[in-house]
Amino acid sequence: MKPAPFDYVRPDSLGEACEILASDEDARIIAGGQTLIPMLAMRLARPAKLVDILRLQELHGIRADEGAIVIGAVTRQVEVERSEIVRRSLPLLAKALPWVGHPPTRNRGTVGGSIANADPSAEIPLVAVTLGAEIEIANPPDRTRMPADDFFIGPMLTSVMPGDCVCAVRFPVWTHPRVGTGFHEVSARQSDFAFVAAAAQVALDESGRCIAATLGLGGVGDRAIRIDVAPLIGDIPARKKIADVVRAATGNLEANSDLHASADYRRRVAATLGIRALEDAFTEAVSANGASP
Amino acid sequence: MKVRLTINGREREADVEPRKTLLDTLREDFLLVGSHAGCEHGVCGACTVLIDGEPSRSCLMFAVQADGYDITTIEGLAPAPGELSIVQDAFCETHGLQCGYCTSGMILAAHALLERNDAPTRADILEAISGNICRCTGYGQIVEAIEHAADRLRKTNVPRGGRP
Numbered sequence: 197m198k199p200a201p202f203d204y205v206r207p208d209s210l211g212e213a214c215e216i217l218a219s220d221e222d223a224r225i226i227a228g229g230q231t232l233i234p235m236l237a238m239r240l241a242r243p244a245k246l247v248d249i250l251r252l253q254e255l256h257g258i259r260a261d262e263g264a265i266v267i268g269a270v271t272r273q274v275e276v277e278r279s280e281i282v283r284r285s286l287p288l289l290a291k292a293l294p295w296v297g298h299p300p301t302r303n304r305g306t307v308g309g310s311i312a313n314a315d316p317s318a319e320i321p322l323v324a325v326t327l328g329a330e331i332e333i334a335n336p337p338d339r340t341r342m343p344a345d346d347f348f349i350g351p352m353l354t355s356v357m358p359g360d361c362v363c364a365v366r367f368p369v370w371t372h373p374r375v376g377t378g379f380h381e382v383s384a385r386q387s388d389f390a391f392v393a394a395a396a397q398v399a400l401d402e403s404g405r406c407i408a409a410t411l412g413l414g415g416v417g418d419r420a421i422r423i424d425v426a427p428l429i430g431d432i433p434a435r436k437k438i439a440d441v442v443r444a445a446t447g448n449l450e451a452n453s454d455l456h457a458s459a460d461y462r463r464r465v466a467a468t469l470g471i472r473a474l475e476d477a478f479t480e481a482v483s484a485n486g487a488s489p
Numbered sequence: 490m491k492v493r494l495t496i497n498g499r500e501r502e503a504d505v506e507p508r509k510t511l512l513d514t515l516r517e518d519f520l521l522v523g524s525h526a527g528c529e530h531g532v533c534g535a536c537t538v539l540i541d542g543e544p545s546r547s548c549l550m551f552a553v554q555a556d557g558y559d560i561t562t563i564e565g566l567a568p569a570p571g572e573l574s575i576v577q578d579a580f581c582e583t584h585g586l587q588c589g590y591c592t593s594g595m596i597l598a599a600h601a602l603l604e605r606n607d608a609p610t611r612a613d614i615l616e617a618i619s620g621n622i623c624r625c626t627g628y629g630q631i632v633e634a635i636e637h638a639a640d641r642l643r644k645t646n647v648p649r650g651g652r653p
Contacts, residue, residue: 197529204490204507204553226554233549234530236508246507248554274543298620300534300598303543304550387619 199236218359230305269308317415326412332364372399376481378473394469497565514552523563534621537594563593585634587625
């Protein structure tokens, strides 16, 4: 359980980090290291060089910008969990965070690390897909934004090219007066990998009609996906309709089968948790007092 | 590579390979063997130390990454040589350990929890030690020990909040 030898560098700027990455195809980024170091310890990964970006201030922090909350890649998960601005403006992310790993790994693990790792059962990528977040990617001198849907392409696979660096995640903020969220997950033990996770966010108008709704599922297939819940928009939500819409949309989901859970089980749980997450979200939105987010 | 680490309030220096984990550095270079090497890939929690007061796995950090942080190991908890901290004492009193392998990690996780919240619910306690595996006790007495320590911390007349 000892990693193979590697060189360690800690560049002073993002530009320098990308330069090193571009010049050495065996170089890899390390930030919190909560996934990479186990891979190194088991020698499933053997990079020649680790480029430590954890202390790059330009990649750190949580700020509001143009209707979104932008979370820097090296912002630790625990900082997001404790952030007042996240609780107010990104209630779904705040609700999902306690499900990410456990306290010691959240103390070191970063938001960008979880995004770049692209585990199909990970909660932060699920919230990014559910809310339609954008991933900011640096490849100096360019800095591009990519929708989460295009960024995640498979299990542990993203569209990031060699020499690129994920630098922030841009989560859109819903400004509707009455917003509710729901998050449910099934795993073998608390804080273990999710077999299935469901994240929902909805908004109601003054009369109680649904004006926006989104539902995402993680752990089911090769990556987190958004489910079509558009038929709920325009109606005053009823339990039966929620169940019908989710069941119709999840009936033919592509699901993975493994030792822990069969594809059928995953599809069944996906429908059940999707319904629960939406019901929670509507209940929360109904009791929201209309205060601005 | 040379690294300068702040461990239990003291500046220490070591010459380590980049691949050497903080855990191995603590144990081999500084002989702080209270941090235990269990799974060495981030699953068991036996190697837990506090980094700036927050429980973290010392097997999931390289020593070369650890400069500039305030690192606390189990050796840094006791107020004086031969004494035990309130949390350590509570673990002894309620038999919160058997073989002792997980104990240093459990105590540091509990210590960090009680520094933030000295009236934790049972759920808070379970969450705080959810990353630490114990194969002896069945966790019942560990939870009891942390509840006991919380009770004593609330009643203590010694000022708290300093390090550790």
